[in-house]
Amino acid sequence: MSEWLSNGVTRREVLIGAAGGLALAAVEPHIAAAQDAAGTQVSGMVFEDRDGSGAPSAANPGLAGVLVSNGREIAVTGADGRYTLPLPDEATIFVVKPAGFMPPLEPETNLPRFYRHHQPKGSPPELNLTFEGLAPTGPLPASVDFALRRHDEPKAFDVVMVTDPQPETGAEVDFVREDLIQALAGVDARFGLTAGDIMFDDLSLYPRSNAIVGTIGLPWWNIGGNHDLNLEAPDRRYSRETFKRVFGPNYYAFFYAQTLFLMLDDVNYLGFDPHKPGGGGKYEGRLDEGQLEFVRNVLAHTPEDTLVVVVMHIPIRTFLDDEPYQNLQDRETFFSLFEGRRFTVSFAGHTHTTEHHYFDAADGWNGGTPHHQHVLTALSGSWWSGPYDHRGVASADSRDGSPNGFHILSVDGLNYRTRFVPAKEPNGRQMRLSIDSRFHGISKDADRDFRQLQLLSSPVPRDALGASTLIANVFDGGDKTRVKMVIGDRAPVEMTRRARPDPFVQEVFARNEASKKPWVSADNSSHIWTARLPADLAPGTYRVVVEAAGEYGQPLSGRLALEVTG
Template sequence: MADHIELTRREALLAAAGSLALAAVDAAPALAQAAATVSGVVFEDRDGSSAAGPGNPGLAGVLVSNGRDVAVTGPDGRYALPLPDEATIFVVKPAGYGPPLDPATNLPRFYRHHRPIGSPASLGLLFEGIAPTGPLPASLDFALKRQDEPKAFDVVLITDPQPENEAEVDFIREDLIQALSGTNAQFGLTAGDVMFDDLSLYPRLNAIIGTIGLPWWNIGGNHDLNFEAPDRTYSRETFKRVYGPNYYAFFYGQTLFLMLDNVDYLGPDPTKPRGSGKYEGRFDAAQLDFVRDLLAHTPPETLIVAVMHIPLRTFLGTEAYQNTANMAAFFALLEGRKHTVSFSGHTHTTEHHYFGKDDGWSGETPHHQHVLTALSGSWWSGPFDHRGVASADSRDGTPNGFHILSIDGSDYSTRFVPAKEPNGRQMRLSVLSRFHGIAKETDRAFRQEQLLGSPVARAALGASTLVANVFDAGEKTNVTMRIGDRPPVAMKRELRPDPFVEEVFSRNEATRKAWVKADPSSHLWTARLPADLAPGAWRVDVEAVNEYGKTVTGRLALEVT
């Protein structure tokens, strides 16, 4: 998410490009639109030829779009759509079928760009855009293969891997591939900021993700933009060349996945060096029309999973670049739907929001938005571990990692997977005390005591607080503390920075990226320690039960002196 003023690899490339890119002009004349419509057939590729024919029958009832309008294939698999001057025509993958996958990356190939003269040369793009496609074929056909899709399945949810250079691609390889070994997920998706401005790194990262062996769907973030574009229109040229349309949808089992783009690029920022720009959170009109048409063809009992980069809302503030301005327009499209959830990234925090009538949501139950943990955590900040990988604790104290979405019919749940925590730890416990024993501030022991909060002098117990950072929790999580065999005590949710990560950031200035700081965490619980504990070591257990009824636990050995 963050913009900064350090010289990035992308800025160095921009400097090398100099005025040559700015001076580029369109060399090709505008081509007249050959036809007002595009048509073709969606067929089952039974023989592996990727060509429609007698042995590869057409598929009825499949949705095809030009990015605004949605057509439905007839009994013979044929469709017809209006053809804009420029568009990406794509098939909405139906349940029980899959598109071809790129053999090296497992990226789905479900689209065809219609860009007769390619990306405008006058943009002076630093990173390659879309090459001229010429006229479309007389019949634009899409091949699909039949596949089994269970009612219950898992999905890998990643956001903000965001490598800024080759070394940070290494970090992703080491953190993600090991953590996903043995996964039973059916596919994965990335909710934006695939890159940190240097879009030349796409091929390497895609090849690494491809080794996971799953189909992988992507949307772009604010750091996946072509900043040379004057506005939103041509701001995704490189992303589109690599991944396809910047927004689209697909069905899997009984679920519809809406892959949306709510990064509204406003153009270069004149106050900053070339290679950065202004943006806000907003869905454009064509995208809203596409979703409206798509949902008109979607059964009402379908679970709708919407994925976007910028949150609908965040706890971090009300700035336009961190929230979605036309959230109400998005909610209006989902009106009457009982089964919906949305996921986002962008903020490098972990958040749960529940929108009701006061927020413009008219459903019987609140709409749940889950802001996902960034794979890059605090933008790959912090000291290196024994592998040479940045520690990357997030600004709200969550370890860097990703999530697993489990779906069963219209029901869903999520599970956080930390990339580095021992045994997949789901919470961190620490103690805040006004007193720090007899150690001096210059001693290493004092720093460790300040970080972990133990031991605690008996006289300070009444002024000491247990802090539980339950990494993937929200307001519907209930947390209790038990000390020894005493009765459990309810802990109180508190919006404040995590003292652990405050201390980690302060002691690692040299490896902390300049804009990184500890921000208020929405998943901290606190409880005062009882003042009558006798000296000795006490077992402290914390139990958290989340909105899905799942329980996670943490344990601390509290030393009282």
């Protein structure tokens, strides 16, 4: 990879488009209008860049069977690697990376450059965008070409999946750097992706953030969230101008080994909201018609024995509520795209919770097997709220009690599983145990200094055992997770899943109001299991072990020492 990066840009290449589209083309082709006489088509070549020159030639032949898109239609390259597509007035032309190949990566950031923007007038100046959009792109070359290099892609591979790093300030970019880079030590992945809210509205922080993520050394794919918008836009059309300048198309696809990744933009921007402080924008979860058509066309060229991984920002559904800005509004239309397919999974962010959903016919899903959607843990957790650790980094526990962190997607052919990586938990802890006791809660409002100690830990008086509950927050648990409690030498007791706030994070937020974002509060968690403590325990100290089988059957465990007083 490093050899490719060092040789990826030579004097024989020209970077097309000052607006940020860095698809590589040879200097030799005549710069002329790519449109036909009616001005409605674009054509070019996808070729294998064997010699690193970035120029199609006898030494760098065309690649057949590669998909190229204008954001709606799909063209398939012929035997000579050439394609022709309709050319809208404005569009981004991009190659759908085929399995076994990789587009050039931008030096330092490792962002893939697989596209060419066509926006002759640039971002509309009358929008008066706060953050730089696209400059006028000018006429297209006669041939809009895309260079690819061969790339080893084993059928078993890992992907780093991050969502909602969402730094609001330069200091919070520091937090992203400290938590993400350190937690990735020893992770052997093939590439990474971010599922939106790369920023928290200040899009001027993109360059610094991208340079930090670039040090990971992996190709990194991105989609935007609701905090990656140009809020001055009146609607969806020009709401991603800064994102497009930096990252490329706001939705796209690529193949890796036997897997298709659909990177979608389901943030439908509805314009300025005068009721929001600072004039923030309104939005809902929705896929526009052009994007839906793009997905249909890609899937039409995708064999059934392909694992389809969908990445979006707003979830299909969340446990929090049914508000349009939290859930995909055209869910049934989205589901219809995948009818008959057996191998699908989707990932989202946005809610700063960790959730698993399994959609079946009752939900409108008509695929071969239920569709699994995993709402990923936010890297920023509670939007970088909470007390600071010894490094000066916010604790950032999520509102459902999960630690901030990210996930690793492991793919093996048509099979997949995920693994949660907490950014700060000792030894990668996967659950937290606490004790919720009515006895301990009596004075919690009167005595703030001792609230956490009394509510969440031992000792427990014997006469309060019957009013005390063991709480197990299995951070990445869901419908398939099974949890049991073992106290000392007693028989295991199955724990019950409850939708409730985690008392631990309730206490963290209550005791640290000064360092908490004002809108943050503990919310119902979808991964809490409870069991009442047995009332007949004699005074003494007991080992409590909680054992779980996670969503993929993986063993998880936690423990605490329970002190019972007379």
